[in-house]
Structures are given as C-alpha cells and as structure tokens.
Amino acid sequence: MxxxxxxxxxxxxxxxxxxxxxxxxxxxxxxxxxxxxxxxxxxxxxxxxxxxxxxxxxxxxxxxxxxxxxxxxxxxxxxxxxxxxxxxxxxxxxxxxxxxxxxxxxxxxxxxxxxxxxxxxxxxxxxxxxxxxxxxxxxxxxxxxxxxxxxxxxxxxxxxxxxxxxxxxxxxxxxxxxxxxxxxxxxxxxxxxxxxxxxxxxxxxxxxxxxxxxxxxxxxxxxxxxxxxxxxxxxxxxxxxxxxxxxxxxxxxxxxxVEGDWSNASYFLAAGAVGKRPVLIKGLAADSLQGDRAILDILSQMGASIKVNFDGILIEPSSLRGIQVDMGRCPDLVPTVAVAAAYASSPTTIENVAHLRIKETDRLAACAKEVARTGTSTEIREDSLIIRPGRLPKGHTIDFTTYGDHRMAMSMSIFQLAGIDVSLDNPTCVGKSFPGFFDEWNKIIG
Missing domain, CATH: 3.65.10.10 (Enolpyruvate transferase domain)
Known part of the structure; x- marks a missing residue:
C-alpha cells in the first residue's frame, strides 16, 4: 500500500x-x-x-x-x-x-x-x-x-x-x-x-x-x-x-x-529521498530559472524517485548512490547534497565550489567538519568536497555546530531521518532565510 x-x-x-x-x-x-x-x-x-x-x-x-x-x-x-x-x-x-x-x-x-x-x-x-x-x-x-x-x-x-x-x-x-x-x-x-x-x-x-x-x-x-x-x-x-x-x-x-524557493525546498526534497515517507512539495515552478532547481537533477542522478505533476513535486524514499557533480551554478545546495551523500552507497565528489569559503561561514570547511561528525569520511580539495559514506550512527546524539549559518542548520537536520538525535547550537539562525523552517520540518519528523 x-x-x-x-x-x-x-x-x-x-x-x-x-x-x-x-x-x-x-x-x-x-x-x-x-x-x-x-x-x-x-x-x-x-x-x-x-x-x-x-x-x-x-x-x-x-x-x-x-x-x-x-x-x-x-x-x-x-x-x-x-x-x-x-x-x-x-x-x-x-x-x-x-x-x-x-x-x-x-x-x-x-x-x-x-x-x-x-x-x-x-x-x-x-x-x-x-x-x-x-x-x-x-x-x-x-x-x-x-x-x-x-x-x-x-x-x-x-x-x-x-x-x-x-x-x-x-x-x-x-x-x-x-x-x-x-x-x-x-x-x-x-x-x-x-x-x-x-x-x-x-x-x-x-x-x-x-x-x-x-x-x-x-x-x-x-x-x-x-x-x-x-x-x-x-x-x-x-x-x-x-x-x-x-x-x-x-x-x-x-x-x-514571488514564486517558491528551490533552495529552501531542497531540504524537504532530500528528506523525501532518504526518509521513510514520500514528500510532496507545493508552490515550486518546475520551469523556474532558479539555479537551485538543479536539486531535482542531482537527486535523480543519485537514484531518487521524483515525479513532477500538477499537484507539485513528489519525491519518494530511494536507495541513493554517490555521484560526481559540478555545483558551481548552485552553491547553496552543497550542504543539502553533502548530507544526502552521507546516506549513499558510494562516494560523492562535489566540484567547482571554492567560492563557498566566503559565504556566511567557510561553508566548505563547515560541511566537511559537520558531516564528519556522523562517522562519514570527508575530504576537502582546492575546489571540491568528497563525501565517503559509512554507517550512520542511529540512536546517537550528535551536537552539530551551525556557525550561525542558516543552511548548515537546515541541512544537518536531515540527519534526524537516520535516527540520529540532532542537536544544533543555534537553531534560530534559520530566521535569516526561512523563519518557519522547523514548523514545516516537524511535519517531516513527526
């Protein structure tokens, strides 16, 4: 059923x-x-x-x-x-x-x-x-x-x-x-x-x-x-x-x-792929010029099941595999993809993202360090980030540092779907771009 x-x-x-x-x-x-x-x-x-x-x-x-x-x-x-x-x-x-x-x-x-x-x-x-x-x-x-x-x-x-x-x-x-x-x-x-x-x-x-x-x-x-x-x-x-x-x-x-935001929808799309229940996102323009619409292509390449219809974007639980992907056109998606990659069966290489070092924080270093807290192997090269997945520690509490960066707080929340008790040092930083994030996120984990 x-x-x-x-x-x-x-x-x-x-x-x-x-x-x-x-x-x-x-x-x-x-x-x-x-x-x-x-x-x-x-x-x-x-x-x-x-x-x-x-x-x-x-x-x-x-x-x-x-x-x-x-x-x-x-x-x-x-x-x-x-x-x-x-x-x-x-x-x-x-x-x-x-x-x-x-x-x-x-x-x-x-x-x-x-x-x-x-x-x-x-x-x-x-x-x-x-x-x-x-x-x-x-x-x-x-x-x-x-x-x-x-x-x-x-x-x-x-x-x-x-x-x-x-x-x-x-x-x-x-x-x-x-x-x-x-x-x-x-x-x-x-x-x-x-x-x-x-x-x-x-x-x-x-x-x-x-x-x-x-x-x-x-x-x-x-x-x-x-x-x-x-x-x-x-x-x-x-x-x-x-x-x-x-x-x-x-x-x-x-x-x-103003149309819906593909950047902030990316966390919920990833949740549909790695969680236990399908997720339907409403309010997104499938033909949008927003670069972060690329999350559909990236998750699809990783093996996610995605359907676009008149109701919205439906993404269903899937077994993900690692990919090699150039994300120079969509840097705000890197934290989301880095976390999704930790759920995959093989390594992921995210390329052309050196400019992440001058975001709200050094987002390249932050992604590598925080994803690694789950036991996942991460490596930074000059303009790339490599994620080598391991076994995610279900039932463990992990204290994640957000660096005051809204995208770090929202992306690390995705680890809750692996059965990890996620603790964020500054969850209120999501107010920078999505003050209602946790109200919506509770629908995912509830």
Missing amino acids: TQEPIVINAPPSKSLSHRTLIAAALAKGTSEISSILVSDDITRTRNCLTACGAAIEEKNGNLIVTGMEDGPKGGNADGKHKGEKPHELFMHESGTTCRLMTAVAAAGHGTFHVHGAPRMHERPMGELTTALVRLGTKFDYEEQEGFLPFVMKCKGYTKKNVDITLEESSQYLSGLLMGAPMADHDVTITITGNKAVSWPYVALTLRIMEDFKVSFTVEQKREGTWQETPWRCVKGITPGTIRFVVKPTGYDCSDYR
Missing part, C-alpha cells in the same frame, strides 16, 4: 524577494508585491531601500512599495547640507543585501555608510567596489580596503563602461545590472576573469528587470564581433565573451507575485 505523502508548502524565493523589492523600490509609481519571503535577510534589504527613499507598507499580507522619485538618495544628496550625516545601510549578515544594495545605492546620489555584522566585514567586496570606482563612486574605507565598513560618495553611474569578474560571486554583476537602468546613458558591463560562478542567479536578475520593463541586451562575442543573444538562451558565462548593455529606462511599477 502506497503511503500518503507529507505535504510541504515551499516558502517564497529569497533571491527573487530581494530582486523584486529592489525593482519595485526603484520604479516610478506604486507596486504591490505578494508572497514575498519574510526573513531577516529580506528585512535588511527592505530597511536599506527605505533608507534610500522608498516607502514600503504592509497591506493584507502584501507589500505596497512606492518607488524613489529619482533613484537612491543618501545624506548630503544635493550638496547643500555639508554637515549632514551619511545615510546608514546596515547589512547585518546578508551578503545578498550587501552586494546588491551597495551597487544600487551607488547608482543614486549622496553619501552612504555601508556596514554590517563582524562576519560581513570579513567577506570580500573589492571586486565590486573597484568596478564602482570605475563608474564614478568614491570610497572611504574605515578598516581594510575592499571590505566593509566604508563610506561611499555617489553621483550615479557617470561612466559608460565597466568590467567585472564573477569568480567570487555573481551578485556583483546582479547589483551592477540592477543599478544601471538608473543612469543617464547606456551602461555596458563586460565579464572578465578566469571563470564565472552561479549564472542562474544572473538570469533571475534579468528576469526581474524584464518584468519591470527595463530595456537591456545581452551580447556574445563570435568570430571577433559582438552579437546580440536572447538572454534566456544563455546557459552559462565564458569570461571575455559576454557583455550586458543596459538602457537608461529606469523601472516601471508592477504588481508581482
């Missing part, structure tokens, strides 16, 4: 919630945003946008966003009040807020003090700030060059061309793309460097810009000439062969519904 599935409603997408709020705040007029994620990180972005001049109110569970008149404004925006303090942009621990809002604020006028929690001050920003200097922004670093905290003096994007690498984060490009429509002229952003990570997040940015009526083109170099390419046809970035030309159109207001 087939067991009834556990039904889970996917939370709204964090990535799309950030981008939708920013687009609505930059738009002329008023937008109504529904199904937006309520979390610590989204609150940081919301607070930064109101500091820059947007008005955001709650109404019947939706957000009513009235855009800034002429783009972001900081202290001493008009140059008349010399003693006026910079506007505060406090990022706390939200890397997405920091990278997107720093670039967006630089597209405005005025002075901004950008700072955050201690870990945020350790995360590199030099690639982005160097690009913004080329566009006309001036930085006064309070501690180390290329890192928060700093004060930036902005007169908009005064130059027409800028280069950026995507070796550390695709969010640098996303921030520049979102700021560029506020310029007085076309802005061309060319991708340089040796490699590019997380292209799907750039696709999400372009989708939101298109939905809010920004005009832009994507051009690829073929036989020495730049040729326009439909952006949805781009599946990845080769540095030196792609650039983005953004028109000075600004944004139009729009009523917008």
Whole structure:
C-alpha cells in the first residue's frame, strides 16, 4: 500500500524577494508585491531601500512599495547640507543585501555608510567596489580596503563602461545590472576573469528587470564581433565573451507575485529521498530559472524517485548512490547534497565550489567538519568536497555546530531521518532565510 505523502508548502524565493523589492523600490509609481519571503535577510534589504527613499507598507499580507522619485538618495544628496550625516545601510549578515544594495545605492546620489555584522566585514567586496570606482563612486574605507565598513560618495553611474569578474560571486554583476537602468546613458558591463560562478542567479536578475520593463541586451562575442543573444538562451558565462548593455529606462511599477524557493525546498526534497515517507512539495515552478532547481537533477542522478505533476513535486524514499557533480551554478545546495551523500552507497565528489569559503561561514570547511561528525569520511580539495559514506550512527546524539549559518542548520537536520538525535547550537539562525523552517520540518519528523 502506497503511503500518503507529507505535504510541504515551499516558502517564497529569497533571491527573487530581494530582486523584486529592489525593482519595485526603484520604479516610478506604486507596486504591490505578494508572497514575498519574510526573513531577516529580506528585512535588511527592505530597511536599506527605505533608507534610500522608498516607502514600503504592509497591506493584507502584501507589500505596497512606492518607488524613489529619482533613484537612491543618501545624506548630503544635493550638496547643500555639508554637515549632514551619511545615510546608514546596515547589512547585518546578508551578503545578498550587501552586494546588491551597495551597487544600487551607488547608482543614486549622496553619501552612504555601508556596514554590517563582524562576519560581513570579513567577506570580500573589492571586486565590486573597484568596478564602482570605475563608474564614478568614491570610497572611504574605515578598516581594510575592499571590505566593509566604508563610506561611499555617489553621483550615479557617470561612466559608460565597466568590467567585472564573477569568480567570487555573481551578485556583483546582479547589483551592477540592477543599478544601471538608473543612469543617464547606456551602461555596458563586460565579464572578465578566469571563470564565472552561479549564472542562474544572473538570469533571475534579468528576469526581474524584464518584468519591470527595463530595456537591456545581452551580447556574445563570435568570430571577433559582438552579437546580440536572447538572454534566456544563455546557459552559462565564458569570461571575455559576454557583455550586458543596459538602457537608461529606469523601472516601471508592477504588481508581482514571488514564486517558491528551490533552495529552501531542497531540504524537504532530500528528506523525501532518504526518509521513510514520500514528500510532496507545493508552490515550486518546475520551469523556474532558479539555479537551485538543479536539486531535482542531482537527486535523480543519485537514484531518487521524483515525479513532477500538477499537484507539485513528489519525491519518494530511494536507495541513493554517490555521484560526481559540478555545483558551481548552485552553491547553496552543497550542504543539502553533502548530507544526502552521507546516506549513499558510494562516494560523492562535489566540484567547482571554492567560492563557498566566503559565504556566511567557510561553508566548505563547515560541511566537511559537520558531516564528519556522523562517522562519514570527508575530504576537502582546492575546489571540491568528497563525501565517503559509512554507517550512520542511529540512536546517537550528535551536537552539530551551525556557525550561525542558516543552511548548515537546515541541512544537518536531515540527519534526524537516520535516527540520529540532532542537536544544533543555534537553531534560530534559520530566521535569516526561512523563519518557519522547523514548523514545516516537524511535519517531516513527526
């Protein structure tokens, strides 16, 4: 007899919630945003946008966003009040807020003090700030060059061309793309460097810009000439062969519904594969541009039984095997896959994830150390993580360290399905992206 599935409603997408709020705040007029994620990180972005001049109110569970008149404004925006303090942009621990809002604020006028929690001050920003200097922004670093905290003096994007690498984060490009429509002229952003990570997040940015009526083109170099390419046809970035030309159109207001989050659904999809009962996830777009939709392909390669239908995504208990997988496009899934790999019958190698070292914590080291607490053998190489499964210690209590990292807390919870008594040092850190996680997770373990 087939067991009834556990039904889970996917939370709204964090990535799309950030981008939708920013687009609505930059738009002329008023937008109504529904199904937006309520979390610590989204609150940081919301607070930064109101500091820059947007008005955001709650109404019947939706957000009513009235855009800034002429783009972001900081202290001493008009140059008349010399003693006026910079506007505060406090990022706390939200890397997405920091990278997107720093670039967006630089597209405005005025002075901004950008700072955050201690870990945020350790995360590199030099690639982005160097690009913004080329566009006309001036930085006064309070501690180390290329890192928060700093004060930036902005007169908009005064130059027409800028280069950026995507070796550390695709969010640098996303921030520049979102700021560029506020310029007085076309802005061309060319991708340089040796490699590019997380292209799907750039696709999400372009989708939101298109939905809010920004005009832009994507051009690829073929036989020495730049040729326009439909952006949805781009599946990845080769540095030196792609650039983005953004028109000075600004944004139009729009009523917008945020789709479900594949990143935060990944824990429940993994639970369906390694647990005792099938799990049905509702609210996910099967054709989503979110890079973390890759969890379906990864779990399928590992042997999971997955069915996509009108009710949602159904995943059933399965015997998993190890795989070799490049996760450069979906780094947020690495903790989920690392834990699922501990349930497999053979080793898993997760490749192209060196950039995990500059997440909320050194997520590469954290995954290796915490998964190893279960007796699983783990090994870190320069840009990869190897998981060699053993026998999971059913009936044992294991104290896991979260490092204040929401994804570590949620992924380590999956070990409960092996009969391990999971103890987390800081379970409340899930509030960064998914405050209701444990309410939903109790349906899995209940």
